[in-house]
Amino acid sequence: MNSLSVFAALLLLTFVGSISLFKLDRKRSPLAYFFFSGTGFLLLGVLISPGGLGLLSVDVLAQLRPLIHFGLGWIGFLYGFQLEWRYLKRIPSGWFLSAGALYFLPALVLTAFGWMLFTALTHFLYLPVPLAVSGVAVLAILLSESCTAFVFWAMRRYRYAGRQYRMCCFVSAIDNFFPILFVTFLPVLISVDTGNLNALVSIGLQLSFGVVSGYAVHYMVRRVEDSLEVSTILFGLVFALSGAAYLLRFSMLFVTMTAGITFTNLTRRHAWFQKRLTPVEKPLYLLFMIVLPVYALPFGWAPLIVAALLVPVKYWTKRLGIVLTRHWHHAPSRFKKRAAFLLLPMSGIGPAMLLEIQERFQTEWMAWVTTVFVFALLIAELAGTVGLFRTAAEKTK
Amino acid sequence: MMNLLLLLGLIFFGLLMRREAPMDISSSAAYAMGLMMLIGYLSGRLARRHGLPSITGYLLAGMAIGPFGLKVISLIHVTDLHLINGLALSLIALTAGGEIRLARLRPHFRVVSWVLSMQTLIMIAGMTLGFWILATWVLPMPFVTTAGLLSAGLLIGIVSTASSPSTTLAVIVESGKRTSTTDLILGVVMLKDIVILFLFCVGLNVAHALNPAESSSTTSIGGTFLQISGSVLAGMLIGGLIILFLSRVRNHPVAFILAVCFFSYEVFEPLGLHPLLIMMTAGFLVVNLSREGDRLMDHLEAISPPVYVLFFTLAGAALRLDLLNAVGLLAMALVILRIFFKWVGTWAGIQLSGKAWHLRHRGWAAFVSQAGLSLGLATIIAEQFPRWGKSIAVLILAAIFINQLIGPLALKWLLDKENRPTSGK
Numbered sequence: 001m002n003s004l005s006v007f008a009a010l011l012l013l014t015f016v017g018s019i020s021l022f023k024l025d026r027k028r029s030p031l032a033y034f035f036f037s038g039t040g041f042l043l044l045g046v047l048i049s050p051g052g053l054g055l056l057s058v059d060v061l062a063q064l065r066p067l068i069h070f071g072l073g074w075i076g077f078l079y080g081f082q083l084e085w086r087y088l089k090r091i092p093s094g095w096f097l098s099a100g101a102l103y104f105l106p107a108l109v110l111t112a113f114g115w116m117l118f119t120a121l122t123h124f125l126y127l128p129v130p131l132a133v134s135g136v137a138v139l140a141i142l143l144s145e146s147c148t149a150f151v152f153w154a155m156r157r158y159r160y161a162g163r164q165y166r167m168c169c170f171v172s173a174i175d176n177f178f179p180i181l182f183v184t185f186l187p188v189l190i191s192v193d194t195g196n197l198n199a200l201v202s203i204g205l206q207l208s209f210g211v212v213s214g215y216a217v218h219y220m221v222r223r224v225e226d227s228l229e230v231s232t233i234l235f236g237l238v239f240a241l242s243g244a245a246y247l248l249r250f251s252m253l254f255v256t257m258t259a260g261i262t263f264t265n266l267t268r269r270h271a272w273f274q275k276r277l278t279p280v281e282k283p284l285y286l287l288f289m290i291v292l293p294v295y296a297l298p299f300g301w302a303p304l305i306v307a308a309l310l311v312p313v314k315y316w317t318k319r320l321g322i323v324l325t326r327h328w329h330h331a332p333s334r335f336k337k338r339a340a341f342l343l344l345p346m347s348g349i350g351p352a353m354l355l356e357i358q359e360r361f362q363t364e365w366m367a368w369v370t371t372v373f374v375f376a377l378l379i380a381e382l383a384g385t386v387g388l389f390r391t392a393a394e395k396t397k
Numbered sequence: 398m399m400n401l402l403l404l405l406g407l408i409f410f411g412l413l414m415r416r417e418a419p420m421d422i423s424s425s426a427a428y429a430m431g432l433m434m435l436i437g438y439l440s441g442r443l444a445r446r447h448g449l450p451s452i453t454g455y456l457l458a459g460m461a462i463g464p465f466g467l468k469v470i471s472l473i474h475v476t477d478l479h480l481i482n483g484l485a486l487s488l489i490a491l492t493a494g495g496e497i498r499l500a501r502l503r504p505h506f507r508v509v510s511w512v513l514s515m516q517t518l519i520m521i522a523g524m525t526l527g528f529w530i531l532a533t534w535v536l537p538m539p540f541v542t543t544a545g546l547l548s549a550g551l552l553i554g555i556v557s558t559a560s561s562p563s564t565t566l567a568v569i570v571e572s573g574k575r576t577s578t579t580d581l582i583l584g585v586v587m588l589k590d591i592v593i594l595f596l597f598c599v600g601l602n603v604a605h606a607l608n609p610a611e612s613s614s615t616t617s618i619g620g621t622f623l624q625i626s627g628s629v630l631a632g633m634l635i636g637g638l639i640i641l642f643l644s645r646v647r648n649h650p651v652a653f654i655l656a657v658c659f660f661s662y663e664v665f666e667p668l669g670l671h672p673l674l675i676m677m678t679a680g681f682l683v684v685n686l687s688r689e690g691d692r693l694m695d696h697l698e699a700i701s702p703p704v705y706v707l708f709f710t711l712a713g714a715a716l717r718l719d720l721l722n723a724v725g726l727l728a729m730a731l732v733i734l735r736i737f738f739k740w741v742g743t744w745a746g747i748q749l750s751g752k753a754w755h756l757r758h759r760g761w762a763a764f765v766s767q768a769g770l771s772l773g774l775a776t777i778i779a780e781q782f783p784r785w786g787k788s789i790a791v792l793i794l795a796a797i798f799i800n801q802l803i804g805p806l807a808l809k810w811l812l813d814k815e816n817r818p819t820s821g822k
Contacts, residue, residue, distance in 0.1 A: 066481065069427035220403065228702040229438075235703045236434030243428020244414060283652035 039381045041289035046374065048290075051298035061294055066239070068291065068355060069252060071284040073242025075352050076253035077234075078277050079176060080214075080260020084270055095170055098325040102343065103144050103175040105324075106317040110140035113313050117306060135365045135372075138357065141182045142350050143314055143376055146172035146343040149285075150381075154342055154388055168342045176349040183353055184254040206250045210258025213241050217259065218266040227276050234277070246359065253356050288351040295358050296371040303368065307375035311344070311383060318343045341387035345380045400446075404439040407432065411462060411469035429474035430481065430707060436462055437710030445571075450805040452567050452709050459713020466718065475715050483672065485708035487658035489563040490673045492697045494632075494680025495690065496566060497587055501580045508753045509584040512746030516585070516764065517558050517592060519745060523738040524554035524731075531730055545782075548604035549789045552778055555600045556793055557735045559593045560586045561768035561804065562673075567705050568766075568805050570698075572812045579812070581753060582763040587677060594625060594671065597774055601781065608782065628670040632678025635661055636686075639679060643689040650696050712768060716798045724788075728795035735800070739764050755815075762811040766804025767797045 048055040061068070114136035151168045184203060217237045221230050241259060242252040264270060297303070319340035354373055358366055411432050437455040444454030462469040502509070528550035533543075565586045569579045635657060642653050661679075662672045684690035740761040747757045771793065779790035 066426040066430055066478075069425065070430075073427075216403075219399075228699065231699075232434060232438050232703040232706050236431050236438060236706070238431065239427050240431025240435055243425040243431050247414065247425050247428055279651065283655075286652075 039289075039378065041286045042293065042374065042377065045290040045293035046296075049293040049296060051293070051296060056290075056294050058294060061291060064291070065359075066243075067287065068359070069242045069246055070235075070239050071287055072252040072352055072356050072359075073238040073245075073256040074280060074284055075349060076180070076242075076256030077238050077260040077263075078281055079180070079253075079349065080257035080262075081264045081273065081277060082173070083177075083261050084264045086265075091170065095167060096174070098167065098321075099171045099174040101325050102171050102318060102321040103178050105321040106314050107140050107144040107178075109317040110143055110310060110313055111136055114140055114306075114310060117309060121302070121306070135369045138354075138366075138369050139310065139372055139376075141179050142353060142373060143310060143346060143380075145175045145179050145346050145350055147345040147350075148172040148176075150345045150384060151342050158388065164339055165342070168339050172343060179349070179353050180251075180253045180257055183356055184251040202250065205248075206245070206255050207258055209245070209248075209250065210241075210255045211262050213237065213255070214259035214262025215266065218263050222267070230273070231276060249360065251356065251360070253353065285351070288355055292351045292354060292370065293374050295355075295367060296374050297367050300371070303371040304375050307372045307379055310372070311376050311379045314380070315340055315344055315383070315387075338388060338391045341384050341391065344384035344387070346377065350377070400439055400443055404436060404443065407436050407439070408462060408467065408469060411436075412467065426474060426477045426481075429470050430478065433459065433462070433470060433710040433714070434703060434706050437706040437713075440710075441706065450568050450809040451571055452564060452705070452805045453802065455706055455709035456713035456716070456801060456805075459710040460716055460718065463714030463716070465716070466714075470714050475711065478711055481707065482711060483662035483666065484655070484658050485704045485711075486563070487662045487672050487676045488654075488697070488700065488704050489566065489708065490676035491654070491658065491680040492694075492701060493562045493566050493583070493587055494677035494682075495684040495694050495697065496569075496583050497677075497681050497684070498580075498690075499685045501577075502584050505577065505581045505584060505753070508747065508750040509581060509588065511750035512581075512585050512743055512760070513588055513592065515746035515749065516739065516742030517589070517596070519742040520558040520735070520738045521551070521554040521596070523741070524557050524734060525550035527734040527738075528553050528731065531727065531734075535730070542608075544607045545785045548607045548782075549778075549785060551600050552597070552604060552774075553731070553789065553793060555593060555596050556771050556774045556778075557731070557738075557767075557796070558589065558596075559767060559771045559774070560589060560764040561766040561771075561801070562586050562590060562677075563708070564766035564768055564801065564804055565763065565808060567709065568808045568812070570701070570705075572809070572816065574812070574816055576815060578753075578756065578815050581756070582808075586764065590677075591625065591674065593774075594674070595622075597777075601777070604782070624669055624671065625674065627668075628665070628674040629678050631661070631665050631670055632675040633682060635675060636679035636682030639683050639693060640687040640689050643683075643692055644687070650692070651700060654693075654696055654700065712801070716801070717794060718798075724792045724795045728792055728799060731792065731796045732799045732803070735796070736761065736765060736803075759811055759814060762807035765800055765807045767800040771797055 045056075046052055050057055115133070118133075118136055146168075148169060151165070151172050155165050155169075184206065217233065220233050220237075224230050224233070237259070238256060241256055244250075245252045245255040264273075267273060322339055350373070354370060358370070414428070437458045440454035440458035440461075441451030442454070444457070445451050459470075460466050464470060464472040464475060525547070529546050532546050532550075562583075565582060569575075569583065572579075639654070639657060643650060657679075658676065661675050665675055666672050680693070683693050740758075743760040743764065744757055747753055747760060753760070775790040775793040775797070778793070779786045782789070
């Protein structure tokens, strides 16, 4: 039996196993989020990765590459599709400022702290300084984002309502935008084999490519009523777009996101498409959770310690951001510390972005970054859930 | 007009990418898949607009952009996409199995069994004899002995009996009507695959006995029986799993179905079992033995259009146009013979069953298409008879190519005739 067969068998077992897990979710267990978010799938990925049982290798992943590219394209397209101007202009400007602050403050602090940490540990980590800098930047940008699914789950689980939770939803949704931009600007930052000007031209081309594709998809589906035909066009477009972006060394997430933004602002059937696009999203996230640990290094204490130090920094800077922005115009006035826990996990688009970077720039420091990210992801999921559970328990007392 | 322009634009984009992409174009299978889906979809739409079945559009599009046409899609892409091909085939087989509803098939049991038996008998006898005559006197194949010719004729006869369940199902789904005729057609086509698998192994043994010096290995009837019963057993397991999941869990049914198809192809195929039979059994089981049948079919219907477009465009891209030059004439003769014996077999079956008289003269049209199983069997012939197997396989492939183009058109013609309201009623 080859590795791909083993992967197929495990994937099926995971689904079958989810029968009891979803029962757990219905019983409202505090641990239910692990199954809701797909952390179980991440653990499965760790188990079968080369560092674990070694059932899934990078070579096997090469066979799954079309699916991974499609997944990245679909997530980018869907994210862009949610950025509808008619909806966004109804949101108070203060919310955008708060979202920006709540993303960039942790990003800056994490970069600075990570830099100090890496400098102090360089000898211990066996990582050359220039690589450590790139690694810190990627980690800071990915760790600073939040997970919309977690906020939704917490609102449902703890029956939270009110403005600050709506704001958390908004922040967690909008702060995915910044890492996508970062992934696009990465060639400018690291200038691997092109000059900065070439990289800027490339960004312009990516933008045009996305806009033209968005217009093309609008034209193709504008008179099609049959949802099955629409799904054929959209699947085809996302496959072609992400594949072409990969071939042209463009960012798959950015190109498809641009296409999504263009399409959503042209179509008049936003809700109709939203209903048909969303169901595909969750399985793709689950796939990414399994695939991500394959790129990680075998278990080591150093990445675990770095991750364990970075996650609290994220929590405190998010909390600081909340304190600083709560008096801003239109921002919620009574932001509680629970909100910092809500914004702690990053299991949404983070793994997708890391995979995109892996696909485009297979550099040696990425394995290290992936390892730290996987540990940070697990710690943040655990800390976020336990933190929420404790604050909810305090509230009950 | 705009569809045509879009189609040409996409083909142009594909040609441009082939020239300009800095990386090797074959390194992105996702790109190939997307382009095939879009070009296939637009071609299908154009075909439908001109009264042809969409599947003909998909196949033609695949041929046009494939490695034997404009080369927008490379041969590496076609090989690389075997994973998607397997997934699609499993999905189609699951749908096909689900289409066989015992309650609907029961009234046609007599006619299905007669048509199946007569078609099989007449096809095998007629094609063996026909090929022997053709290859001995009309278009001689000097490098094959008489025993070789008889063996090849027998194997060609068995392979020619098969029809394509996926193509048949795709055209029926597109016609949008389920009548007693479509139930009958699907029943014959699905059951025929199982019969052919058995007969092919018998035929291989006979051919090995006739050509002891030319054969490279043997396939035992016991082994085949084990393969088929193992596949049915695996199908029952998969069916049970689907029932369990659909009845207990409401989340991610589509992802689950895709995972099951992926699993079945990747795990059971290397074990020598038949994924097609496994998934057909599973679909049959879910629909006929549980309450989840309708849910399964709804989900399958939601996934099927993109899968059909991709699968058939890919099938079109894999059709070897270059073979037509080499064996075109003999292949054409075989296709004509095959259609003739299909007509005789169907006519005899209906005559003996005494039912479905309206299909007596035109029922053959439902069984012309030929794809998946026949392609696999042709590969086995090439492997097991190194001296003449390859040329026979090439001949079968060329005939499949023609049959696959004619088949959907013939079936659509039949369904249109059936669905046309009778004047004066």
